[in-house]
Amino acid sequence: PTCTRPADYQCATPATRPELPPTILVGDSGVGKTSLLVQFDQGKFIPGSFSATVGIGFTNKVIAVDNVNIKLQIWDTAGQERFRSVTHAYYRDAHALLLLYDITSKSSFDNIRAWLTEIHEYAESDVVIMLLGNKADMSSDRAIRRDEGERLAREYSVPFMETSAKTGVNVDLAFTAVAKELKHRAVQHPNQPKFQIHDYIEAQREKSGCCSYF
Ligand SMILES: Nc1nc2c(ncn2[C@@H]2O[C@H](COP(=O)(O)OP(=O)(O)OP(=O)(O)O)[C@@H](O)[C@H]2O)c(=O)[nH]1
Numbered sequence: 001p002t003c004t005r006p007a008d009y010q011c012a013t014p015a016t017r018p019e020l021p022p023t024i025l026v027g028d029s030g031v032g033k034t035s036l037l038v039q040f041d042q043g044k045f046i047p048g049s050f051s052a053t054v055g056i057g058f059t060n061k062v063i064a065v066d067n068v069n070i071k072l073q074i075w076d077t078a079g080q081e082r083f084r085s086v087t088h089a090y091y092r093d094a095h096a097l098l099l100l101y102d103i104t105s106k107s108s109f110d111n112i113r114a115w116l117t118e119i120h121e122y123a124e125s126d127v128v129i130m131l132l133g134n135k136a137d138m139s140s141d142r143a144i145r146r147d148e149g150e151r152l153a154r155e156y157s158v159p160f161m162e163t164s165a166k167t168g169v170n171v172d173l174a175f176t177a178v179a180k181e182l183k184h185r186a187v188q189h190p191n192q193p194k195f196q197i198h199d200y201i202e203a204q205r206e207k208s209g210c211c212s213y214f
Contacts, residue, residue: 019071020182022093023175026115027100028108029079032134035165036100037076040175045166053078055086063176065183072179091122095185096130096178101149103133103162104141109148116156128181128197129158132174136162159197177201 025033034053039045041061057076062069075094077087091097099115101108112131119129133149146162153160159177163170177197184195 019073020179020186021095022073022075022090023096023098023178023182024075024077024090024094025098025100026077026087026119027079028102028105028111031079031100031102031105031108032165033076033079033098033100036098036132036134036163036171036174037074039165039168039171040074043168045168047166052080053083055083056090061175063179065176065179068183070179070183072175074175088118088122091119091127092124094123094127095182096128097123098130098132098174098178099158100132100134100163101144102135103144103146103149104135104138106143109133109144109152112152128178128185129156130174130178130197131156131158131160132170133160133162134165136169137164137166159201161201173201173204177204 025037027033029052030050034057035045037057037059041059053076055078059074059076061072061074063072064070075090077083077090097119099112099119101112103109116129119127131149131153133144133146149162150160161170161174163174165171177200180200181195181197
């Protein structure tokens with residue numbers, strides 16, 4: 001494109017790399033928010049190292065979205081109840097929310113409704129929400145079936161996938177889908193078709209041979 005506006009997403013150079021508005025990770029303590037972010041950012045998983053997040057952590061990662069490098073800002077919140085008032089303060093500025101439960105923990109799944117109530121109370125009404133069932137590698141300890149996650153997501157009209165911070169399955173896809181949605185919202189032209197996050201996720205799944213989660 002002709003770059004009359006260097007800061008435009010279409011015209012980005014490394015020097016003018018545009019930044020997407022923040023994405024925030026939320027969910028009960030121990031569901032794997034920090035691990036998911038470490039897997040996405042550094043491509044690694046450190047087993048057995050559970051140190052609960054205190055307050056909030058910030059990570060920036062540059063990824064290619066539609067062949068343009070874009071900086072994604074991710075805020076990792078503490079799941080523990082005692083940090084709730086700190087994390088609420090950040091909801092308002094978040095444009096996207098990855099809401100996690102642990103597929104081996106029924107309580108973390110049951111709490112999703114309470115998280116969504118909280119999100120609707122504190123976040124902007126048009127925030128992008130994606131539901132993630134994490135620890136998908138732990139199939140022998142599974143407490144929540146995939147279709148239960150899918151049903152809950154359908155009820156709230158949010159996209160859903162199972163992820164594993166350990167094996168990395170669907171980790172890039174989750175963050176990339178959200179980044180694409182945020183970018184498309186930022187550069188939406190009136191006569192361009194609207195980006196459909198559900199369709200994008202399905203298409204990527206089919207491309208990768210689909211349906212094997214592990
Ligand atoms: N097998 C497996 N273990 C995981 C996965 N994700 C996280 N874990 C483990 O679960 C524990 C908790 O992970 P964290 O990433 O610290 O959880 P968190 O949601 O950030 O917790 P808070 O910071 O307290 O909110 C750690 O022992 C991780 O190694 C996963 O996908 N598979």
